Amino acid sequence: AQTVTQSQPEMSVQEAETVTLSCTYDTSESNYYLFWYKQPPSRQMILVIRQEAYKQQNATENRFSVNFQKAAKSFSLKISDSQLGDTAMYFCAFLGGAGGTSYGKLTFGQGTILTVHP
Amino acid sequence: NAGVTQTPKFQVLKTGQSMTLQCAQDMNHEYMSWYRQDPGMGLRLIHYSVGAGITDQGEVPNGYNVSRSTTEDFPLRLLSAAPSQTSVYFCASSPSLYPNTEAFFGQGTRLTVV
Numbered sequence: 001a002q003t004v005t006q007s008q009p010e011m012s013v014q015e016a017e018t019v020t021l022s023c024t025y026d027t028s029e030s031n032y033y034l035f036w037y038k039q040p041p042s043r044q045m046i047l048v049i050r051q052e053a054y055k056q057q058n059a060t061e062n063r064f065s066v067n068f069q070k071a072a073k074s075f076s077l078k079i080s081d082s083q084l085g086d087t088a089m090y091f092c093a094f095l096g097g098a099g100g101t102s103y104g105k106l107t108f109g110q111g112t113i114l115t116v117h118p
Numbered sequence: 119n120a121g122v123t124q125t126p127k128f129q130v131l132k133t134g135q136s137m138t139l140q141c142a143q144d145m146n147h148e149y150m151s152w153y154r155q156d157p158g159m160g161l162r163l164i165h166y167s168v169g170a171g172i173t174d175q176g177e178v179p180n181g182y183n184v185s186r187s188t189t190e191d192f193p194l195r196l197l198s199a200a201p202s203q204t205s206v207y208f209c210a211s212s213p214s215l216y217p218n219t220e221a222f223f224g225q226g227t228r229l230t231v232v
Contacts, residue, residue, distance in 0.1 A: 001177075004160075033219050045208065045223035091160055095219055104168060105176060106151065106210075106221060108160035 002027045002102045004094050006109035013082045014117050020067075021077045021112050023092030031097030034068070036077045039111075040088040048090070051075065053097070082116045089113050120144050124209050124224035131199040131231045139194040139227050141209030147222070149212040150192040154178065154205040155226070161208060167192055199231045 003026045013019035025034070036048040051059045051068050058066050063083075067076045079086055092109040096102025125140045143150065151166035153176075163176030167186040181203060183195040192211075196203060206228050210221040 006160075009158075035219075043206070043226045045210075045221075047220050050219065093161075104149065104166060104174075105163055106153075106161075107163070107177075108153075110158055110160045 002029075002094050002096065002105075002107045004092055004107050004109040006090075006092055006112050008112045009110070010113045010115070012115045012117060013079075015082055015084060017082055018078060018080045019082055019114065021079075021090050021092075021114065023075045023077070023109055025073050025075065025092070025094050027073070027094065027096070027102070029096055029100040029102065031100060032102075033095040033097065034066075034075045035093040035095070035106075036064070036066070036075075037091045037093060037108075038086075038088045039091065040085075045091075049077065079114075084116050084118060087114060087116045122209055122211050122222050122224040124207075124227050127225065127227060129227060129229050131196070131229065133199060133201060133231060135199050137196050137199065139196075139207055139209075139229075141192045141194065141224060142190050143192075143211040143222070144190065145211065145213065145222070146189060147211035148189070148214050150186065151176070151210050151221070152182070152184065152192070152194045153208045153210065154203075155208060156205050164194065164207075196229075201231045203229065204231045205229060 032053045034051045038046045063080045094107045122143045152164040153161040165184040167173045209224040
């Protein structure tokens with residue numbers, strides 16, 4: 001079974017600064033996808049960014065970027081120019097690729113609560 | 119554009135009662151799934167379906183049943199509610215597993231079993 005670990009239960013950052021959330025995963029598969037989801041107090045799950053394992057280039061979406069280290073099985077999220085609206089729970093998630101034992105199963109980490117202070 | 123609709127949003131059950139959490143999507147997505155969210159444990163997969171008539175178990179399936187008779191609907195049944203099933207439940211759908219892998223989530227159901 002795949003595992004996803006977020007070792008930071010809580011993080012805080014000042015508005016306009018940069019913060020990095022950590023995520024590691026364990027898998028024996030070579031084909032998979034990784035995600036970061038945001039869950040604000042409204043409880044809605046919102047996709048922040050997605051990374052295909054076969055792509056070496058790190059994904060970027062505006063102020064959000066990832067550092068994908070496939071050999072180290074690490075997938076951290078960097079938020080630049082933090083805004084008050086970034087305050088939320090952030091989940092790292094793993095989706096197994098076709099042909100693997102975890103095909104179709106989305107596995108989440110425990111979550112990191114991020115608070116952005118004015 | 120409704121997306122993924124879950125009902126009810128809140129529910130209190132007594133131990134031993136049964137109920138069905140409803141999930142419907144209007145995006146013609148093939149893939150649907152149910153998760154439960156508990157503090158410190160993230161979201162855990164209960165059951166999933168890759169298309170109408172096809173379902174499979176996830177990480178924590180015990181105490182729950184699902185069926186997928188139509189593309190749009192994927193209800194989750196609690197057979198005999200237990201306090202350990204107190205949780206927030208999310209339904210999600212995706213157009214297909216690959217290459218478009220984004221999952222769209224409902225707004226969740228907070229279930230309390232007393």
